[in-house]
Amino acid sequence: MKEPIKKKRPGQSGSADTSEFVRQDRIEVRVNHHEKKRITQLSIERGFETTAQYVRTQAVNPGAENPNAQRQAQYACMHQLNRMGTNINQIARHLNSGGQPDGEILLVLVKLLEHAEMLYEKANAQPAGAP
Numbered sequence: 001m002k003e004p005i006k007k008k009r010p011g012q013s014g015s016a017d018t019s020e021f022v023r024q025d026r027i028e029v030r031v032n033h034h035e036k037k038r039i040t041q042l043s044i045e046r047g048f049e050t051t052a053q054y055v056r057t058q059a060v061n062p063g064a065e066n067p068n069a070q071r072q073a074q075y076a077c078m079h080q081l082n083r084m085g086t087n088i089n090q091i092a093r094h095l096n097s098g099g100q101p102d103g104e105i106l107l108v109l110v111k112l113l114e115h116a117e118m119l120y121e122k123a124n125a126q127p128a129g130a131p
Contacts, residue, residue, distance in 0.1 A: 077119060084112050 005022040031039065043054030057064050091105055 077123070080115070080119065084115060087112060 002024050005024065007020055007022055039055065040051050043051045046054065048054040048057070087108060091108065094105070095101060
C-alpha cells in the first residue's frame with residue numbers, strides 16, 4: 001500500500017474536490033453500455049462535474065448531495081445577505097445625513113431582521129457540512 005501524500009491545498013482537482021490527500025489509487029469497474037449511460041446521465045442530472053466525482057461521492061457517502069449544489073446554495077445565501085447589507089447601508093447613510101427614522105425605515109429594519117433570523121435558522125437546520 002502506498003504512503004498517503006498530502007496535497008499542498010485541497011481543491012486542486014476541481015472546484016468540489018475537498019480531499020486533503022492526492023488520489024493515487026485506482027479502482028476499475030466494468031459496466032455494460034446501458035449502465036455506463038445511466039451513471040453518466042445521473043451524474044449530469046445531479047450536477048456533478050465528472051462521472052468519477054459522482055461515482056466516488058456515491059460510493060463513499062451514499063445519497064450525499066452534490067458539493068456544487070451546496071456551494072450554489074451558499075452563494076445564494078451570501079447574495080441575500082449582501083442585498084440586506086446594502087439596504088442597511090442606505091438607511092445608515094440617510095440617518096447619518098440628518099434624516100429622521102420614519103415608519104417606512106422602521107418597517108424595512110424589522111423585515112431585514114426577520115429575514116436574517118430566517119436565514120440563520122435555515123443555516124442551523126442543515127446537517128453538518130451542508131450550506
